[in-house]
Amino acid sequence: MANKRNPIHIALLSLLLSATLFTVSCKDEEVVVEEENELITTVKLNFTSGGTTQSFKYSDPDGDGGKTPTIDAISLKPNTAYTLTVEVLDESKIPVVNVTDEVKKESDEHLFVYTPTPSSLLTYTYGDKDAKNFGIGITGSAKTNSAGTGKLKVQLRHQPPINGKASKDGTPTPGSDDINIDFNVTVQ
Amino acid sequence: MNRTLFLYIILLAFGVGALFAQTPKDCDCFIQGIVEDDATKQPIVGAVVFIKELNKGVSTNAKGFYRISSICQGKYTVIGRIVGYKEKSYTISLEHGAEQNIKLYETELHLANIDIKAQKIDNLTQTKSILENAALDQTRGQSLGEALKQISGVTTLQTGSSIAKPVIHGMHSNRVLIMNNGVRQEGQQWGSEHAPEIDPFIAKKITVLKGAAGVRYGSDAIAGVIMLEPDTLPDSTVMKVEINSVYFTNGRQTVNSGIIEGGSNNSNIKKSTKIPYSIGYRVQGTFKRGGDISTPNNRLANTGIEEINYSLSANYKRKNWTSDIFFSHFNTKIAVFSGSHIGNISDLIEAIKRGSPLSIYTPETFTYNIGRPYQDVLHNLLKIKNTVKNRNGVLSLTLGRQYDFRKEIDILRGDKNLTQLFKLRTYSGELIFEHKPILKLLTGSIGVNSLYQENLTTGMLTKPRSSTVLIPNFKNFTSGVFLIERIVRNNWEIESGFRYDIRHLNVYRIPRSGQNVVNNTQNNQNFTGTLGANYRPNARWNFMANASSAWRAATVNELFSDGVHHGAASFEHGDENLVPEVALNLSFTANYVSKNFQAELHLYNNYINNFIFLSPTGRPALTIRGAFPEFIYTQTDSRFQGFDFNGIVQIAKNLSLNSKISYLKAQDLSNNQALIQIPANRWENTLRYDWKKTSVSITNLYVAKQNRVPTKIIFTEIPSSEIIFTEYGGDFAPPPAAYSLWSASASQQFAINTKQSLNISLTINNLLNTSYRDYLNRFRYFADEIGRNIAFRAKYFF
Numbered sequence: 010m011a012n013k014r015n016p017i018h019i020a021l022l023s024l025l026l027s028a029t030l031f032t033v034s035c036k037d038e039e040v041v042v043e044e045e046n047e048l049i050t051t052v053k054l055n056f057t058s059g060g061t062t063q064s065f066k067y068s069d070p071d072g073d074g075g076k077t078p079t080i081d082a083i084s085l086k087p088n089t090a091y092t093l094t095v096e097v098l099d100e101s102k103i104p105v106v107n108v109t110d111e112v113k114k115e116s117d118e119h120l121f122v123y124t125p126t127p128s129s130l131l132t133y134t135y136g137d138k139d140a141k142n143f144g145i146g147i148t149g150s151a152k153t154n155s156a157g158t159g160k161l162k163v164q165l166r167h168q169p170p171i172n173g174k175a176s177k178d179g180t181p182t183p184g185s186d187d188i189n190i191d192f193n194v195t196v197q
Numbered sequence: 198m199n200r201t202l203f204l205y206i207i208l209l210a211f212g213v214g215a216l217f218a219q220t221p222k223d224c225d226c227f228i229q230g231i232v233e234d235d236a237t238k239q240p241i242v243g244a245v246v247f248i249k250e251l252n253k254g255v256s257t258n259a260k261g262f263y264r265i266s267s268i269c270q271g272k273y274t275v276i277g278r279i280v281g282y283k284e285k286s287y288t289i290s291l292e293h294g295a296e297q298n299i300k301l302y303e304t305e306l307h308l309a310n311i312d313i314k315a316q317k318i319d320n321l322t323q324t325k326s327i328l329e330n331a332a333l334d335q336t337r338g339q340s341l342g343e344a345l346k347q348i349s350g351v352t353t354l355q356t357g358s359s360i361a362k363p364v365i366h367g368m369h370s371n372r373v374l375i376m377n378n379g380v381r382q383e384g385q386q387w388g389s390e391h392a393p394e395i396d397p398f399i400a401k402k403i404t405v406l407k408g409a410a411g412v413r414y415g416s417d418a419i420a421g422v423i424m425l426e427p428d429t430l431p432d433s434t435v436m437k438v439e440i441n442s443v444y445f446t447n448g449r450q451t452v453n454s455g456i457i458e459g460g461s462n463n464s465n466i467k468k469s470t471k472i473p474y475s476i477g478y479r480v481q482g483t484f485k486r487g488g489d490i491s492t493p494n495n496r497l498a499n500t501g502i503e504e505i506n507y508s509l510s511a512n513y514k515r516k517n518w519t520s521d522i523f524f525s526h527f528n529t530k531i532a533v534f535s536g537s538h539i540g541n542i543s544d545l546i547e548a549i550k551r552g553s554p555l556s557i558y559t560p561e562t563f564t565y566n567i568g569r570p571y572q573d574v575l576h577n578l579l580k581i582k583n584t585v586k587n588r589n590g591v592l593s594l595t596l597g598r599q600y601d602f603r604k605e606i607d608i609l610r611g612d613k614n615l616t617q618l619f620k621l622r623t624y625s626g627e628l629i630f631e632h633k634p635i636l637k638l639l640t641g642s643i644g645v646n647s648l649y650q651e652n653l654t655t656g657m658l659t660k661p662r663s664s665t666v667l668i669p670n671f672k673n674f675t676s677g678v679f680l681i682e683r684i685v686r687n688n689w690e691i692e693s694g695f696r697y698d699i700r701h702l703n704v705y706r707i708p709r710s711g712q713n714v715v716n717n718t719q720n721n722q723n724f725t726g727t728l729g730a731n732y733r734p735n736a737r738w739n740f741m742a743n744a745s746s747a748w749r750a751a752t753v754n755e756l757f758s759d760g761v762h763h764g765a766a767s768f769e770h771g772d773e774n775l776v777p778e779v780a781l782n783l784s785f786t787a788n789y790v791s792k793n794f795q796a797e798l799h800l801y802n803n804y805i806n807n808f809i810f811l812s813p814t815g816r817p818a819l820t821i822r823g824a825f826p827e828f829i830y831t832q833t834d835s836r837f838q839g840f841d842f843n844g845i846v847q848i849a850k851n852l853s854l855n856s857k858i859s860y861l862k863a864q865d866l867s868n869n870q871a872l873i874q875i876p877a878n879r880w881e882n883t884l885r886y887d888w889k890k891t892s893v894s895i896t897n898l899y900v901a902k903q904n905r906v907p908t909k910i911i912f913t914e915i916p917s918s919e920i921i922f923t924e925y926g927g928d929f930a931p932p933p934a935a936y937s938l939w940s941a942s943a944s945q946q947f948a949i950n951t952k953q954s955l956n957i958s959l960t961i962n963n964l965l966n967t968s969y970r971d972y973l974n975r976f977r978y979f980a981d982e983i984g985r986n987i988a989f990r991a992k993y994f995f
Contacts, residue, residue, distance in 0.1 A: 048665070049821055050821070052821070067821070069820070069821050071664070071709050071710055072664070072665050072709070072760075072820075073665070073709075073760045073761050073768070073818075073820040073821075076709075076710050077819075078819075078821070164823075167608070169569075169608060171498050171499065171535050171557050171558060171560070171568075172489075172498050172499065172560055172562075172564055172566060172568060173566075174557065174560065176557040182555065183555060183557055184540075185538065185539060185540030185541070185544055185608075185822075186540040186541055186543075186544065186822050186823045187540075187822060188821055188822060188823075189540070189541055189543070189821075189822055189823025189824075190821060190823075
């Protein structure tokens with residue numbers, strides 16, 4: 010009796026084993042994962058004065074890493090008042106996504122910051138306001154001073170509310186950068 | 198002087214006389230029983246059973262029977278030591294108070310019948326630390342990483358206080374294997390901020406095996422193995438319930454877990470031709486909810502957690518066949534401190550300079566709300582195990598299926614959601630045959646384990662859509678065959694084994710600069726071996742020595758990372774050309790047990806060739822969001838050497854002192870400097886007072902400053918003009934100062950009646966609300982560690 014193998018037991022064991030394999034192989038379909046990422050690939054600065062507009066672009070079409078981005082060198086006339094508007098695009102998608110509209114919609118969480126180096130190169134003033142009277146920076150004015158060279162740092166600070174409490178206070182301190190790029194500037 | 202001496206002698210004589218005046222019957226107690234193998238139920242001949250407090254012992258006879266007589270009344274610890282088996286200890290009380298019923302038979306007062314059911318152990322010659330019973334109860338409510346911190350040699354790699362990964366001897370992630378009820382836990386464990394997706398409540402025992410255990414478990418067990426094992430299911434008609442309830446004041450966190458288990462068998466049927474069978478089942482569930490935690494000075498915004506887990510298991514035993522099925526569901530949502538998601542280098546440097554988070558990140562009001570950024574992790578595990586015993590040995594087949602779905606939801610960027618999704622399916626199988634002793638000498642096992650997994654992060658498996666995912670889609674197949682044999686002879690045990698593994702990795706990705714799908718494959722194979730010896734010269738001493746090798750092929754993140762790792766605010770580059778790591782671990786352990794003192798010293802020396810790690814380059818990587826610190830996965834020859842010490846000394850009757858020391862020195866041999874991110878040395882002392890069913894303790898943990906850190910950038914091809922983080926070998930800040938933490942705890946057991954029990958305890962962690970930072974916590978750049986935390990625990994069971 011000890012060594013006799015009960016056929017019923019063998020059948021049960023095989024059934025259990027095959028049931029396992031069955032459940033294992035059934036779940037093999039491929040799954041499509043939804044994409045939710047959105048990139049900022051392009052930042053365009055438009056300087057308008059006396060009817061003419063000059064555009065300077067920062068373009069990084071493949072996102073972080075990969076090919077190095079192309080950055081236009083900004084060239085402006087001295088002692089001139091320009092209207093400065095910015096466009097933020099995602100050119101990796103077809104059709105191109107205009108991220109500036111989204112930023113405008115959520116202006117209470119965003120702040121563009123323009124920092125010239127040296128600070129005497131040009132002076133920026135905000136031309137727009139959000140609901141709390143803080144600047145946004147999608148449009149503003151840039152007044153160049155005497156001739157010189159330097160850099161213009163363009164930042165888009167994202168300052169979302171934390172735990173329901175707003176963090177945007179008009180200064181660049183809160184939040185983190187969605188854009189932080191440097192353009193070379195020549196005023197001549 | 199002479200008069201005092203005379204007085205002393207009189208008193209002594211009285212004292213001695215008093216001893217002799219005790220009734221002879223009080224020292225006529227005896228302890229007896231049978232020692233048998235828990236699995237085969239066969240008696241074990243030649244086992245040593247001894248009483249720790251008296252250091253008095255005997256060996257079992259041919260029937261497995263032992264008897265220790267002439268014992269005085271008292272409370273004792275009986276220890277069963279059988280070569281080839283786990284040591285078992287039991288506490289018994291041969292006492293009677295004056296209020297006890299004098300009608301009790303003498304034999305009941307003076308006899309204790311203790312049958313020792315011994316369990317065979319897989320790995321004889323490697324050091325194990327076990328967390329069970331009261332020690333495990335003290336950790337209930339904590340995550341797995343947190344719970345294991347009390348084992349010397351084990352620390353944690355943290356991302357805040359809610360995410361903790363276990364670190365054994367300085368190594369973590371893919372070098373620590375976690376066995377979830379006998380199934381290899383497979384999730385996104387490569388990530389330094391990915392905590393193990395396991396509910397510790399499923400386990401009644403957590404074992405940490407320190408050292409390379411590659412031969413038995415396969416690739417990745419370089420630092421060790423953590424095994425979570427539930428209790429064996431009941432096999433008789435019984436129903437048991439256990440409810441655990443924990444409340445932590447810091448974060449107002451509640452954890453509730455319950456187990457119902459039962460069984461049934463046909464032993465009541467009296468029929469000579471019946472085939473005995475039994476069934477058992479268990480239903481378990483855990484619910485956890487916590488809100489924002491506080492450091493000694495601030496509340497940290499967005500540091501809550503929510504978790505819902507449950508598990509179901511059942512088994513069926515019939516004659517020589519056992520079938521087990523186990524299913525577990527783990528689901529957690531962990532908020533990540535908003536003040537840690539720093540954008541780029543300039544923000545990082547500002548944050549470090551500030552020393553503490555901006556006030557927007559340290560709100561006055563408390564909330565349970567989990568906002569962005571947060572992690573949402575789901576892990577399902579199904580295990581089916583069949584075991585058949587026959588006259589040649591035991592054959593078991595374990596099949597597992599796991600589904601791990603991780604979502605990392607980042608703060609809104611450019612208005613749209615930024616979510617990284619990781620879907621991992623793993624199928625595993627293990628077939629092992631443990632044979633009965635050959636030539637009455639050699640016992641061992643032979644087995645094969647295989648694993649197949651598919652990882653999806655974008656599009657479809659072979660057709661990815663995005664090039665900006667953190668790790669690409671892949672298919673991974675590994676398989677290994679092993680043989681382990683041991684010889685037991687008198688006081689010696691020698692164990693040896695070897696294994697052959699293969700790995701085939703198939704990656705589908707879109708490189709950054711391209712548009713087309715690229716398919717990379719990697720094939721690796723390796724031999725690993727183990728040789729160990731265990732020598733027990735007497736009941737007090739035990740010596741173990743072991744030499745083991747293990748290997749690990751590079752994982753997908755190490756090979757193909759290329760982008761900003763948002764959680765870490767770093768730009769990481771993988772290296773396709775990384776070759777597998779090969780480790781050789783030498784260890785020696787000495788164990789001493791006596792009436793008032795027991796100690797274990799574990800020494801280890803681990804050489805890892807081609808050790809793969811993420812090293813900072815010190816220079817910025819430019820992106821549209823600014824500059825990020827750059828890191829590259831690289832490899833080097835390394836050596837990890839150190840020791841763990843654990844000693845308990847009985848200072849007075851109910852008072853004991855437990856001291857644990859861990860020391861680790863990890864060296865980058867190729868670059869002749871310390872390795873980055875190695876835990877600092879520590880010394881922990883606990884003074885404990887035990888009295889009947891009450892226990893009170895106070896603990897001090899001292900963690901030294903980690904002075905062994907890299908000082909130079911190891912990438913010589915990078916021109917020094919590009920390097921901006923030069924001071925700390927590429928790190929952004931020096932390691933934090935040494936710190937000393939106090940904690941206290943008290944616990945009480947109540948027996949409600951013969952069946953029901955209630956244990957309650959109070960533990961105060963960081964008693965003095967000390968402000969400190971730990972080198973292995975990523976948040977050390979931004980905020981202090983958690984402040985005082987009082988835990989109330991209750992365990993009710995019958």
